[in-house]
Amino acid sequence: MIPRFNRVRRWVYGCAEAFLLSAAALLLCVGAARAQQPRVPYVPTPQEVVDRMLQMAKVSANDYLIDLGSGDGRIVVTAAKTLGTRGFGVDINPVRVSEAMENAQKAGVTDKAAFYQRDLFQTDLSQASVITMYLLPRVNMELRPKLLDLKPGTRIVSHDFSMDEWKPDAFAQMYVKEKYGNSGGQSDVFLWVVPAKTPGSWRWELAAGGKGAKPLTYTVTLAQTFQMVTGNVSVTGRTAPLQNVKLTGTEISFSFTVDSGTGPVRHEFKGRVEGDSIIGSASLSGSRTQGQYEWNAARGVQNKTSQQDR
Ligand SMILES: C[S@@+](CC[C@H](N)C(=O)[O-])C[C@H]1O[C@@H](n2cnc3c(N)ncnc32)[C@H](O)[C@@H]1O
Structure with missing residues (x-):
């Protein structure tokens, strides 16, 4: 025999449980109905x-x-x-x-x-x-x-x-x-x-001084907002801002001029970003340095903070 007080308490708990379940079911129904609502009216594109x-x-x-x-x-x-x-x-x-x-x-x-x-x-x-x-x-x-x-x-x-x-x-x-x-x-x-994600530092070497020349190491640091990219290059202790940077999908190109000891040299790069590599070509023109080169850049540290919004 259950004492009367316990029976009342069970009844109250039972009612409360039924109420909470119904309320939860109602909320789920409203949520599902909302999710099915078209957010945009139908207007066909001509x-x-x-x-x-x-x-x-x-x-x-x-x-x-x-x-x-x-x-x-x-x-x-x-x-x-x-x-x-x-x-x-x-x-x-x-x-x-x-x-x-x-x-x-x-x-x-x-x-x-x-x-x-x-x-x-x-x-x-x-x-x-x-x-x-x-x-x-x-x-x-x-x-x-x-x-x-x-x-x-x-x-x-x-x-x-x-x-x-x-x-x-x-x-x-x-x-x-x-x-x-x-x-x-x-x-x-x-x-x-959709732009490739390029922020961070990239490094590559180019033997630009002709046969037997010691390769120079280039380091570029990029910042990116959507497809807008800015950056600086550092080579043989000199730095220069990147110019004409263009990123369309995976295709990137930029230029800069630095004097690496033999007078100012114009550098033009274009390539394809493939994950942590860029593969493309470089064109150099200066009074004593001219030529086309293969360009292979590798990503160093990725700067997560300058990535575009998520
Ligand atoms: C402006 S019409 C465009 C139709 C078509 N794309 C065209 O350009 O002719 C927008 C369409 O989006 C549908 N729609 C609205 N909200 C949606 C959603 N959350 N998921 C899928 N389709 C949705 C509508 O039913 C409507 O047919």
């Missing part, structure tokens, strides 16, 4: 802007394209049909996904173009060499850290919306006859190339 986006990103049959919020699938379908590009689109709205699948079917590209009902924030983008999107500024900003972490060289094209301080590598503005239904308007197209 076909001429789709064509321009693909052209600006130099999309080809070798690319893998992912459209984030794919609507009726026009970007993925156009790339598959006209360029032979493989890829997929994701949309949170099942009606849009069905439309896109139908359009892929009509265009005869179901072997190249797929569509999934999925939240774009839950989508694995690692396969992409090109990302396309027509979203909203705050959604672009939310995606930005994930996009910056994609494979260097991945191209991202956005219709109409920027990514604030991450300035585009190319930009186009066009007038379209039919933008929203029947009325015309202006469309902006932004292109970014």
Whole structure:
């Protein structure tokens, strides 16, 4: 026989537990419903802007394209049909996904173009060499850290919306006859190339003084914000600022002039960043030093603090 006091206490605990479970279930339902809400309304990109986006990103049959919020699938379908590009689109709205699948079917590209009902924030983008999107500024900003972490060289094209301080590598503005239904308007197209991560110090040697000359050791220290890179070079105890630094994806180039004992020598470097190496060529010109050289730089200490935002 359970004493009356214990029975009441059990009943109260039971009620409290049931209330907490119901509240937790309600919160989960609200959260799930929110996650399924489209964050961006459906407005299709006019076909001429789709064509321009693909052209600006130099999309080809070798690319893998992912459209984030794919609507009726026009970007993925156009790339598959006209360029032979493989890829997929994701949309949170099942009606849009069905439309896109139908359009892929009509265009005869179901072997190249797929569509999934999925939240774009839950989508694995690692396969992409090109990302396309027509979203909203705050959604672009939310995606930005994930996009910056994609494979260097991945191209991202956005219709109409920027990514604030991450300035585009190319930009186009066009007038379209039919933008929203029947009325015309202006469309902006932004292109970014995910930059390689270059901050820190890099070292290499060049035997620039001709046959038998002692190789000189160069040390360059780079700081980077998005694709903007600045730095200094140090060689034979002299330092100089880097000039004309350009980083597009994995392609880097810069120049500087130093006097390493035989008069001022103009140095021009261009190469490809491959992880902790840069492989490319150097061109030197001075009164007593002229020539083209192979350039192989190795990363020393990586300066994590000067990396772009995450
Ligand atoms: C402006 S439309 C762009 C459609 C297509 N990309 C185009 O350019 O024609 C945005 C699309 O994003 C979808 N969308 C909104 N929020 C989403 C999310 N969280 N995940 C996936 N798709 C989403 C909408 O359903 C809509 O179809």
